[in-house]
Structure formats: C-alpha cells, structure tokens
Amino acid sequence: MRWYEVRPVRFVIIGVALVGPTASILLALLLAGHVDALIALPALLVNVAVAVAILRMIQSDTRRLTDYAEVLGEASAPLPPPEVASVTAEFIASAMARAHQGWLDRESRDAGRAGLFEAVIDQLPDPVILLGQGREVQRANQAARNLFGDRIMARDLASTVRTPSLLEAADAVLAGGASRSVEVLLPVPVERTLQARVKPFRPPGEENGPLLVLLTLHDITMLKRAEQMRADFVANASHELRTPLAALIGFIETLRGPAKDDPAAHERFLGIMFDQSNRMSRLVNDLLSLSRIEMDEHSPPTTEIDVAKIVRNVAATLELRAASRKVKLRLEQPEPMPPVVGDEDQLSQVFQNLIDNAIKYGKEQTEVTVALTAPVNGKAGSVRGPAIMVAVTDRGDGIARTHLPRLTERFYRVDPARSRALGGTGLGLAIVKHIVNRHRGRLIIDSEVGKGSTFTVVLPAAKVVEGKREAG
Structure with missing residues (x-):
C-alpha cells in the first residue's frame, strides 16, 4: 500500500480545512437568525460535495504522481508526464520528467566517457590488469585478455599466472605496501619475459574504499634477447x-x-x-x-600456405646437391595435406636446412626420405588439434642421445671439425627451432648411432571455423 492509502488522516485534515470555514459561517448565521435552516443545509451539502471532489482530485493526482515516480526509477528512456487535474500536480509532474531527462543525459554522458576510457585502455599495447581484494581480477584490457585468455576475469590471478614473485608483490601491495617491479617469465606458447609493475590504486572519490592494485606488464623479451x-x-x-x-x-x-x-x-x-x-x-x-x-x-604468421608444395620445391632445388653425393631424395605423401597458417619463406628455410643437413651428414649412396603425414585427431608432438608432420630421415652415422638436447643451441656441433669442413655454421638448427616456435609448432629429433637421424617438424593445420580458416 502507498503512503496516501495508509495515512488517511491527511485527507481528513484537508477535508476539514475545506469544509470547516463554510460550515462555521453557516452555523453562525443560522444561530443569529439571518439564514433559514432549509437554506443553510443545502449550502453545507454543496460545500461538502465540492470538498469531496477536491479531495478525490488530489488523491487521483497523488496516485498518478506516485506511480509515475516509481516507473521513472526503473525507466531507461524519457517518459512523458501523466495527465493530472490540478495545475500544481501538472507542474510537479513536469519537473519530475525534466529531472529524469537530466539524469538520463548525465548517465549517458558518464557511460560514454566510461566507454571511451575502456576503449582507450583496450588499445594500449601493454597488458593492464586491475586486482581487487584476494587478488581477484576486476578489469583486464584487450592486451591482457589476448595474453592470458578471457578466463582471467573474476578469478584469482594465481589461477592464470603462476609466478611466485608476482603473486607475492601483489599481496604485499594489497596489504598496504609500496609499488614493486618484478620480472615474469611466460614459457608458452613462446617464451617471453615481461616487466611487471605493481602499484596501489584507489578510484577517485573512493579514498576510504578498499585498496586495489594496478598491474601493468611490459614485454622486454627483445631486450633480453639482445643482451x-x-x-x-x-x-x-x-x-x-x-x-x-x-x-x-x-x-x-x-x-x-x-x-x-x-x-x-x-x-x-x-x-x-x-x-x-x-x-x-x-x-x-x-x-x-x-x-x-x-x-x-x-x-605468429597469418597467411595460409601449402607445406607439401614448399617441400617439393625445396627438394627439387637440392636434387643436384644430393646427386653430387650419390644420395637419393625420396618424398612420401600418402594423402593430400591440409594447409597451414605460416610464412612461406621461413618454412622454406626450415626444410632447406633439414634436407641439406640430411644430405651432408648422411652416408654416400644412401637415401634421404622426406615423409609428409597429417594426423587428424588428438595431439601430435604436443601440438593440439589437426596438424601435419614433415619428417626428414637420413642414413648417416647417427647422433648419441647425450647430444640431442643441445643440437638447437647456437654454434653447438657434435663434430666441430666435420661440420666446418662441410661448410656448417652451427646455426642451422637454431634457426629451424625459432621458426618452428614462431609457427607454434614443435621440432622432434630422434637418432640412433649407426643407423641415422630423423628430424620431424610438427605444424598446426588450418581449420575451418564458421566459414573462416584459422590456425589449428
């Protein structure tokens, strides 16, 4: 029930105020003998009827104004004022409509500014994350969501970033400590080093509110690599x-x-x-x-390419080199290969290095096999989803297993004298590893002394999603 229904005393007071003066005058005239009772009674009844009509009009206007106020509280668009009987109620309704319109205008401007600020923050190249109590992620710009995924939102930072020094810094700042700066190493999908700045933050106008943490990450991988x-x-x-x-x-x-x-x-x-x-x-x-x-x-690259075609072209350019060592190049492709998202020049360099190494280090009058396969389901060499594999196998002396983990290091050679004599620089497999990493793939090396070596490149295949191809 509304206020005008649960407090009828107000309407009684208004009725008495309307009828009282007239009734008093008629009573005084009646007692003085100036007015006959037959005249005074109808006049009093007319006055009561007018008072009742006024009360009903006030009640109706009040009810409409109250209903209008309740609707305005939930409305997200301007509403015209209700039809009321009295001029005063009409003035009040118009004032309420103007106030609501002004509130909507201010809300729209504030929302526009907030949207603008969000858009600006999303355009920043560095990840920016706002942490609340308990290290919960309250805000994360587009760069942060691209780096960690949308799952970062509304969760403890520790569920996404497992760097103890960063978590300790966030806890220390939330506890009232000063700003800190730590390094964060992200090992996947490509190893990165980030400089994390952890600062205390209080929103304007909420100086007495809970302390927040503003976390910004800057990629310093290139600086580290340059060093x-x-x-x-x-x-x-x-x-x-x-x-x-x-x-x-x-x-x-x-x-x-x-x-x-x-x-x-x-x-x-x-x-x-x-x-x-x-x-x-x-x-x-x-x-x-x-x-x-x-x-x-x-x-990562964005262009779709045909890996089988690249391998065929590279093999064709190395035919003469293989023939000079009496080595036969054999390509195996039992089925059509799906395309991959990659860089054609870089992948050509990968297969050029691998096949050239197989020719150089394989024995004369043997065979170098380049086999292409396309696993459809499951994981292939830790690459999730559809992938293709290109395996280059030689029949050389093989490599002892103690050397395999270090083969992709810069300038690492199993036999330095032989490598230099054959024109090697010690950088070929390092180049292969970094190109494969850029393609979010995997390089697998398997070798057995006396039987030869196999170098397998696993690359995610492109897949169709809603009519568009994406990396697998």
Missing part, C-alpha cells in the same frame, strides 16, 4: 670468425711476401681464401637471419 645475442656473439661468433680471419691474414701476408712471385701458390691460396670468405659470409648471413627470426618469433 643474450651480444653475449653469444662475444662468446661464440667472435671465435667462429677468428679462425677464417686469421687464415685470410696469413695467406695475404704469404702472398705479399714469400709467395709473391709464385703463380701456383697464388692459385692454391686464393682458392682457400675464397672458401674462408664464403664461410664468414655464411656465418654473418645466418646470424642476421637468426636475429630477424627471433624478433618476429612472438608474432
């Missing part, structure tokens, strides 16, 4: 370049001195110098190639 590459270059590349450079300097000094007038020595030494120069050129090119690949490793 590692500089260290690798100093430790390894300088050593690799020192030998051919020393040989070149020695031969040049010989040609300018003792062998200055010896044509035969000129011919022999120039051939060696040419080989050493090519070796340095290959080393520099591989270093530059590896640097470019590592820079793009965190950004």
Whole structure:
C-alpha cells in the first residue's frame, strides 16, 4: 500500500480545512437568525460535495504522481508526464520528467566517457590488469585478455599466472605496501619475459574504499634477447670468425711476401681464401637471419600456405646437391595435406636446412626420405588439434642421445671439425627451432648411432571455423 492509502488522516485534515470555514459561517448565521435552516443545509451539502471532489482530485493526482515516480526509477528512456487535474500536480509532474531527462543525459554522458576510457585502455599495447581484494581480477584490457585468455576475469590471478614473485608483490601491495617491479617469465606458447609493475590504486572519490592494485606488464623479451645475442656473439661468433680471419691474414701476408712471385701458390691460396670468405659470409648471413627470426618469433604468421608444395620445391632445388653425393631424395605423401597458417619463406628455410643437413651428414649412396603425414585427431608432438608432420630421415652415422638436447643451441656441433669442413655454421638448427616456435609448432629429433637421424617438424593445420580458416 502507498503512503496516501495508509495515512488517511491527511485527507481528513484537508477535508476539514475545506469544509470547516463554510460550515462555521453557516452555523453562525443560522444561530443569529439571518439564514433559514432549509437554506443553510443545502449550502453545507454543496460545500461538502465540492470538498469531496477536491479531495478525490488530489488523491487521483497523488496516485498518478506516485506511480509515475516509481516507473521513472526503473525507466531507461524519457517518459512523458501523466495527465493530472490540478495545475500544481501538472507542474510537479513536469519537473519530475525534466529531472529524469537530466539524469538520463548525465548517465549517458558518464557511460560514454566510461566507454571511451575502456576503449582507450583496450588499445594500449601493454597488458593492464586491475586486482581487487584476494587478488581477484576486476578489469583486464584487450592486451591482457589476448595474453592470458578471457578466463582471467573474476578469478584469482594465481589461477592464470603462476609466478611466485608476482603473486607475492601483489599481496604485499594489497596489504598496504609500496609499488614493486618484478620480472615474469611466460614459457608458452613462446617464451617471453615481461616487466611487471605493481602499484596501489584507489578510484577517485573512493579514498576510504578498499585498496586495489594496478598491474601493468611490459614485454622486454627483445631486450633480453639482445643482451643474450651480444653475449653469444662475444662468446661464440667472435671465435667462429677468428679462425677464417686469421687464415685470410696469413695467406695475404704469404702472398705479399714469400709467395709473391709464385703463380701456383697464388692459385692454391686464393682458392682457400675464397672458401674462408664464403664461410664468414655464411656465418654473418645466418646470424642476421637468426636475429630477424627471433624478433618476429612472438608474432605468429597469418597467411595460409601449402607445406607439401614448399617441400617439393625445396627438394627439387637440392636434387643436384644430393646427386653430387650419390644420395637419393625420396618424398612420401600418402594423402593430400591440409594447409597451414605460416610464412612461406621461413618454412622454406626450415626444410632447406633439414634436407641439406640430411644430405651432408648422411652416408654416400644412401637415401634421404622426406615423409609428409597429417594426423587428424588428438595431439601430435604436443601440438593440439589437426596438424601435419614433415619428417626428414637420413642414413648417416647417427647422433648419441647425450647430444640431442643441445643440437638447437647456437654454434653447438657434435663434430666441430666435420661440420666446418662441410661448410656448417652451427646455426642451422637454431634457426629451424625459432621458426618452428614462431609457427607454434614443435621440432622432434630422434637418432640412433649407426643407423641415422630423423628430424620431424610438427605444424598446426588450418581449420575451418564458421566459414573462416584459422590456425589449428
């Protein structure tokens, strides 16, 4: 029941206020003998009827205004004022409608500003996360959702990020501590290093509210890799370049001195110098190639390509090299291959390196097999969903299992002398590993001493989702 129904005393008071003066005057005139009772009684009845009509009008207007106020409280769009009888009620209804319209306008402006701020935050390249009490994720911009998935929302940060130092920093700041900065290592899908800044945060106007934490993440993977590459270059590349450079300097000094007038020595030494120069050129090119690949490793490709066609083209370009060592190249493709989302040039480099290695390190008068298969269901080499596999098998001396975990390290060689003699730079498999990582694939190495080696590349196949192809 409404207020005007549970408090009728108000209407009694209004009725008495309306009828009382007239009734008093008529009673006084009646007692003084100036008005006859037959006249006073009808006048009083008329006055009561007018009072009742006024009361009903006030009650009706009040009911309509109350109903209108209740509807306005739930309305999300402007509503016209109700029809009322009195001018006062009409003025009140109009004022209520204007107030509601102003409230809707302010709410729309505030929502627009909030939407604008959300859109701006979503466009930031760095992940931004707002944590509440208990480390619950209250807000996460698009970059954060892309990095951790939509499952991050409304859950404890620990369910998504399992870095103890970051969780400890968040707890310390939530407990009232100062801002902190920690490094976060994300091992999958591609290893990344992030700089996490953890700061206390209180929304404007809520100074007495609960303390929140603003977590921002900045990708410093490239800085770390640049530091590692500089260290690798100093430790390894300088050593690799020192030998051919020393040989070149020695031969040049010989040609300018003792062998200055010896044509035969000129011919022999120039051939060696040419080989050493090519070796340095290959080393520099591989270093530059590896640097470019590592820079793009965190950004997967988006173009659909035919891997079977790439493998056939690479095998065709290496036919002459294989023939020079009396090695037969055999391609096996029992069924059509689905496309993959990849970079054609980089995958060509992968299969070029693997097949070339199989030809170089395989025994003469043997066979190198390149087998393409397409598992349809389940997991293939830890790659979830549909995938294709390209396995390159040689019949060489094989590699001891103790060496297998380190084969993809820069400049790592099982037999350094043999590798250099065959023109290897020690970077080929490192390049293969980083390209495969960029494609969210897997490189599997299996070898048995005396029987040969198999290098298998597993790549996610493209799959159809709602009429569009995506990486598997």
